[in-house]
Amino acid sequence: MDRKRIVCFGDSNTWGYDAGTGGRFPYEERWTTMLQEKLGQEWEVISEGLSGRNAVCEDPLFEGLKGIDYIHPCLLSHSPVELAIIMLGTNDTKERFSMTSRNIAMGITRLAVKARSVKAGPDGTGTTVLVVCPPPIQAEYAETEIGDAMGRDCDIKSIGLAGNLSELLKIEGIPFFDSGKLIEMRSVDHMHLDADGHRKMAHLMEELVRKMAAGKNLNDKEDGRQLSGNMRTKQEVHEAIRNKVVVSCQALADEPLHSAFIMGRMAYAAFLGGASGIRANSVVDIREIKKTVDLPIIGIIKQDYEGSDVYITPTMKEVDALCEEGVDIIAIDATIRVRPDGMTIKEAFPLIRAKYPDQLFMADCSDFEEAKLAAELGFDYIGSTMAGYTPYTEGRELPALDLIERMVRELDKPVIAEGGISTPEELRAVLDLGVHSAVVGSAITRPMEITKRFIAAAYK
Numbered sequence: 222m223d224r225k226r227i228v229c230f231g232d233s234n235t236w237g238y239d240a241g242t243g244g245r246f247p248y249e250e251r252w253t254t255m256l257q258e259k260l261g262q263e264w265e266v267i268s269e270g271l272s273g274r275n276a277v278c279e280d281p282l283f284e285g286l287k288g289i290d291y292i293h294p295c296l297l298s299h300s301p302v303e304l305a306i307i308m309l310g311t312n313d314t315k316e317r318f319s320m321t322s323r324n325i326a327m328g329i330t331r332l333a334v335k336a337r338s339v340k341a342g343p344d345g346t347g348t349t350v351l352v353v354c355p356p357p358i359q360a361e362y363a364e365t366e367i368g369d370a371m372g373r374d375c376d377i378k379s380i381g382l383a384g385n386l387s388e389l390l391k392i393e394g395i396p397f398f399d400s401g402k403l404i405e406m407r408s409v410d411h412m413h414l415d416a417d418g419h420r421k422m423a424h425l426m427e428e429l430v431r432k433m434a435a436g437k438n439l440n441d442k443e444d445g446r447q448l449s450g451n452m453r454t455k456q457e458v459h460e461a462i463r464n465k466v467v468v469s470c471q472a473l474a475d476e477p478l479h480s481a482f483i484m485g486r487m488a489y490a491a492f493l494g495g496a497s498g499i500r501a502n503s504v505v506d507i508r509e510i511k512k513t514v515d516l517p518i519i520g521i522i523k524q525d526y527e528g529s530d531v532y533i534t535p536t537m538k539e540v541d542a543l544c545e546e547g548v549d550i551i552a553i554d555a556t557i558r559v560r561p562d563g564m565t566i567k568e569a570f571p572l573i574r575a576k577y578p579d580q581l582f583m584a585d586c587s588d589f590e591e592a593k594l595a596a597e598l599g600f601d602y603i604g605s606t607m608a609g610y611t612p613y614t615e616g617r618e619l620p621a622l623d624l625i626e627r628m629v630r631e632l633d634k635p636v637i638a639e640g641g642i643s644t645p646e647e648l649r650a651v652l653d654l655g656v657h658s659a660v661v662g663s664a665i666t667r668p669m670e671i672t673k674r675f676i677a678a679a680y681k
């Protein structure tokens with residue numbers, strides 16, 4: 222059987238340059254190899270990565286780096302080619318090329334159009350092309366050894382690339398994805414993928430290849446939506462958090478750590494500490510966290526509206542934003558209180574489910590009646606998040622062990638324990654009740670609250 226061939230046409234980040242050692246990542250750690258493993262025997266992934274390659278510029282310092290001169294023989298020599306993935310744009314920012322972001326995008330578009338015209342496709346047809354924008358170079362590159370050789374403003378040109386590419390490739394009808402939405406250049410020189418970046422790139426590329434193979438249009442919002450982060454199957458998400466701890470990384474505008482960057486680092490610390498998932502608030506925080514860790518995310522948007530006390534993902538607007546961004550599970554206030562749009566959860570959730578049938582949803586409840594209703598309404602996970610935070614549950618002891626125990630015993634839905642788990646002993650007690658997973662927030666990620674607990678003990 223002839224396997225379906227994918228040519229990955231790129232630069233050092235496709236070749237597998239390891240900025241930590243100055244050498245090449247081992248074979249198994251390169252994204253192209255991991256992509257091959259993920260796609261299996263039906264496909265053959267060919268790595269055509271060359272350090273220093275750019276799209277259309279003749280490099281006065283090095284030989285053979287101008288992609289457009291090589292794409293034609295390259296695709297033909299691997300033909301028949303099912304798909305050519307072009308990921309270039311990092312080297313094109315070099316100061317000696319004097320290219321703006323727009324120029325770079327024009328060059329990559331020209332290269333992609335040429336690639337498409339090469340009759341390397343199955344049955345001698347043109348080649349199907351996917352352009353992936355690399356994650357942007359970070360400003361710190363300038364301070365590293367590579368800074369002088371690259372020249373000035375490479376980070377600025379790099380950041381502007383995705384928007385320009387998206388616009389120009391749309392006109393040509395060429396599929397495009399911005400990997401910078403999900404992946405960061407985290408290596409020592411701030412312009413190469415580290416080992417984790419390679420893993421994430423393989424994950425993303427698999428998703429993109431499968432979507433394209435299924436005939437989906439990546440530029441179509443409906444088809445492309447799930448690509449922006451929700452890259453695990455429901456079953457994978459479920460298993461990833463089974464009997465595990467999710468750490469909530471949140472800081473509202475009036476809290477001292479309010480910053481997407483800090484929440485990203487909090488999530489990273491939680492990951493290194495052994496967390497199996499992250500709960501996060503707001504699209505900016507979620508986006509940053511996705512770049513930093515590859516863990517399932519329970520996403521929420523806290524939004525205050527006048528006339529309603531419901532603030533966790535209270536209306537369809539917040540659900541839309543989370544689906545657009547892509548999170549593994551969306552948590553929604555599922556208390557009986559009237560929502561800002563005048564609906565109750567009984568009215569609101571069926572509309573949400575109808576609009577997003579494939580999305581996992583968690584119900585943030587405060588008492589058993591709410592949990593029961595949420596299970597009936599078809600929520601995928603039932604949480605105790607709001608216990609103690611509604612007027613009718615105010616003052617109850619947390620964690621709400623009796624409530625959680627009853628939820629586990631009487632509901633046939635997986636339960637996520639959340640709210641007021643303050644010590645490792647309390648966490649153990651909650652897990653022993655048979656919950657599917659447990660969320661710990663303030664006790665890990667709100668240092669002001671932690672300090673208060675210590676101070677109260679010190680001066681009482």
Ligand SMILES: CC(=O)N[C@H](C=O)[C@@H](O)[C@H](O)[C@H](O)COP(=O)(O)O
Pocket residue numbers: 469471500521533606607610639640641642660661662663664
């Ligand atoms: C009630 C409410 O708004 N809870 C929020 C829900 O996302 C967060 O502020 C909590 O930190 C989270 O539930 C985790 O709980 P704890 O921080 O107690 O471990």
